[in-house]
Amino acid sequence: xxxxxxxxxxxxxxxxxxxxxxxxxxxxxxxxxxxxxxxxxxxxxxxxxxxxxxxxxxxxxxxxxxxxxxxxxxxxxxxxxxxxxxxxxxxxxxxxxxxxxxxxxxxx
Amino acid sequence: xxxxxxxxxxxxxxxxxxxxxxxxxxxxxxxxxxxxxxxxxxxxxxxxxxxxxxxxxxxxxxxxxxxxxxxxxxxxxxxxxxxxxxxxxxxxxxxxxxxxxxxxxxxxxxxxxxxxxxxxxxxxxxxxxxxxxxxxxxxxx
Numbered sequence: 332x333x334x335x336x337x338x339x340x341x342x343x344x345x346x347x348x349x350x351x352x353x354x355x356x357x358x359x360x361x362x363x364x365x366x367x368x369x370x371x372x373x374x375x376x377x378x379x380x381x382x383x384x385x386x387x388x389x390x391x392x393x394x395x396x397x398x399x400x401x402x403x404x405x406x407x408x409x410x411x412x413x414x415x416x417x418x419x420x421x422x423x424x425x426x427x428x429x430x431x432x433x434x435x436x437x438x439x
Numbered sequence: 440x441x442x443x444x445x446x447x448x449x450x451x452x453x454x455x456x457x458x459x460x461x462x463x464x465x466x467x468x469x470x471x472x473x474x475x476x477x478x479x480x481x482x483x484x485x486x487x488x489x490x491x492x493x494x495x496x497x498x499x500x501x502x503x504x505x506x507x508x509x510x511x512x513x514x515x516x517x518x519x520x521x522x523x524x525x526x527x528x529x530x531x532x533x534x535x536x537x538x539x540x541x542x543x544x545x546x547x548x549x550x551x552x553x554x555x556x557x558x559x560x561x562x563x564x565x566x567x568x569x570x571x572x573x574x575x576x577x578x579x580x
Contacts, residue, residue: 415522416547420451424545427466427473428453435456 334386335408341385342406345425346370347378351401354388358400446526448548455541459534460511462541466532467514475501492516503530524551 342348350364365375379399382388386405391398455462467486469476476482479494486492486505493502499521506529507515515531528549535542 416550417449417451420449420545420547423473423475424451424453424543425473427471427543428455430472431455431457431462431465 334405337385338387338405338408341381341387344378345428346374347382348425350375350378350382351387351406354399354401355403358391358398360396360398364399445552446528446549447552448546449550450544450546452542452544454537455543456539457541458511458539459536459541462543463511463514463534466543486514486516503527507531518547523549526551 342351346368349367353359353364353367361372361375361379364379365372368375379388383390386402388399389402391400457465465471466474467476467484468474469479469482469484471477476484476492476494478496480497481493481495483491483493486508488505488508490505490508491502492505493500495501501518501520503517503519505514505516507513511534513531513533515529518528518530519526526549528547531546531548533544535544
């Protein structure tokens with residue numbers, strides 16, 4: 332149950348969900364993960380630490396590089412727990428919120 | 440025979456950077472990304488009390504009746520789709536000002552708590568692949 336709490340907390344943020352989606356396509360380096368986000372690298376580091384603590388990602392050293400990859404097993408906990416409509420509305424509202432954030436940043 | 444189905448409620452909340460009036464209008468405007476109407480292949484939408492909506496995604500129908508339309512404050516409608524297993528679920532959306540922003544709370548109640556409603560392996564893929572592409576494959580929720 333404790334891990335489920337960590338996982339739910341980890342996926343409660345749209346940036347962390349976007350990171351998970353990116354890693355679902357395959358392992359990536361830190362800067363590749365951070366690139367699409369308009370936030371400080373420090374913030375991405377914090378997001379990754381939370382995902383790691385929840386068991387959702389792992390780091391693997393390959394030579395001089397560190398590759399970050401998804402550990403999907405932890406997400407299965409959520410898949411068994413969250414109702415399909417919860418995901419549906421979360422995704423809808425993420426997109427809706429994103430639209431308004433874009434509008435506001437255009438006005439600036 | 441007991442026909443009473445166990446139901447659950449889903450609550451989702453966001454802080455939207457706009458006034459409640461703008462957020463309310465945008466939620467009912469099919470051109471705005473993120474609202475449910477935006478993704479429809481076919482859409483009939485009459486957001487007045489006792490007005491109906493009908494939309495399809497990949498031929499999967501979703502329909503309901505508006506039961507409350509309070510501009511810039513609250514919206515409520517019923518919601519039926521193949522995934523509500525014949526139950527008439529209810530979606531209530533409230534819009535509350537918070538400084539320059541709006542706290543938008545969506546409560547979807549009366550959802551069947553069945554294996555079909557819960558995700559298991561299917562939901563796992565749904566989550567990872569991103570909503571739009573999965574919805575296209577699964578034909579709606």
